[in-house]
Ligand SMILES: Nc1ncnc2c1ncn2[C@@H]1O[C@H](COP(=O)(O)OP(=O)(O)OP(=O)(O)O)[C@@H](O)[C@H]1O
């Protein structure tokens with residue numbers, strides 16, 4: 483095959499030229515994350531540099547082969563993919579057997595050691611991938627429906643200058659490429675490609691470790707009521723991530739969703755439930771993670787975030803309290819925050835204009851009126867999450883009390899639901915917690931000896947007492963403003 487010939491040629495040239503320092507691959511010409519920390523020419527002796535440069539050369543070649551293999555998989559060409567992975571495997575084996583002279587400096591030895599570790603990690607990942615492919619009959623399990631569309635992918639987006647394919651370092655927790663769904667055959671991630679502006683391995687790692695939410699604790703059933711919102715989320719996010727093949731063309735889901743409403747009524751909870759329910763990689767981005775942890779890097783972080791999200795799609799980027807980072811531009815706004823917003827808009831447009839990218843942005847706010855117009859325009863679905871009405875409060879209370887060793891008779895529950903008008907979801911949670919403490923407080927010294935099943939059940943009086951302590955936390959005037967905004971801009 484021609485790619486193999488090319489590979490052999492390129493290998494040949496690198497191997498034969500590796501004794502000449504002028505022909506070593508230029509580290510600055512590559513965005514390989516593996517290059518971080520490699521000293522530039524002149525920093526150490528030529529011999530010292532040689533080993534690292536040589537390993538870098540192998541790295542680049544292996545990376546290219548892996549990129550080709552990943553692309554071949556995208557096109558359903560399993561045989562080609564296997565051939566490329568095998569080539570990559572050979573290059574990596576060659577790299578790992580490169581002798582390390584005993585006289586190199588300690589710092590160089592460290593670099594070489596780190597390269598070797600990365601090489602062996604890649605070897606493991608490539609061989610895992612080969613195993614997965616060997617279990618598949620010649621390409622049939624790779625969706626052909628996705629493939630033709632890929633020809634037009636990334637033609638007109640801001641990301642279309644992606645020309646540098648970065649393999650598995652960006653897919654640390656999934657096999658490469660990730661196969662996520664049994665029903666969909668190929669819900670898979672695409673390799674991260676460089677937008678041209680480069681990316682920072684450190685930021686990628688931060689995103690993978692600090693922003694990707696791997697263990698969302700909230701289940702779909704934990705969210706009481708909000709049926710309409712749940713339906714929207716099911717249609718827009720959960721089903722499309724599970725059955726990507728069905729949600730194309732006219733059924734292509736909207737990419738921007740805003741959850742808004744008064745505080746404490748389940749916006750964050752719902753987003754977390756989406757994370758555990760859908761098969762998307764969930765990126766939980768808060769204002770603080772963008773602005774405080776990586777001071778001065780926010781813009782770059784946003785760019786990297788979208789790149790990683792594309793590579794690990796289907797993805798959901800959840801921006802909690804989105805108003806604090808995407809509020810209306812002000813005259814005295816500092817440069818960094820303006821740049822951050824612009825970068826977000828550019829990246830968002832990039833993923834929405836590419837029909838094959840499934841990256842959905844969900845924003846949550848209780849101050850929708852403060853959002854920047856440009857951001858608002860892109861969050862096309864805007865779903866109001868109101869204070870719970872009577873049926874919702876009834877449901878929420880019975881939800882909170884369910885499974886406890888105590889419960890209220892249904893008549894009392896109804897009364898309580900009526901008496902708690904104006905309470906938010908979190909107020910009701912606090913109310914139940916406070917009421918649950920009442921029987922415990924009565925125990926006095928017996929608390930140390932009483933058996934758990936001997937504690938008296940809850941009564942309506944406990945809740946009535948608790949209501950004197952836990953009052954509704956929201957003033958009517960405040961949420962009326964949000965309701966008005968909903969009338970004007972909401973999707974309901
Ligand atoms: N629909 C609901 N079902 C179950 N619990 C709820 C519901 N709504 C709110 N709660 C309770 O209220 C708490 C706060 O909810 P959540 O953090 O999702 O609110 P929020 O709308 O994101 O508020 P904020 O605008 O202040 O961020 C939850 O941890 C949960 O205990």
Ligand SMILES: [Mg+2]
Pocket residue numbers: 749750751802803846
């Ligand atoms: Mg919240």
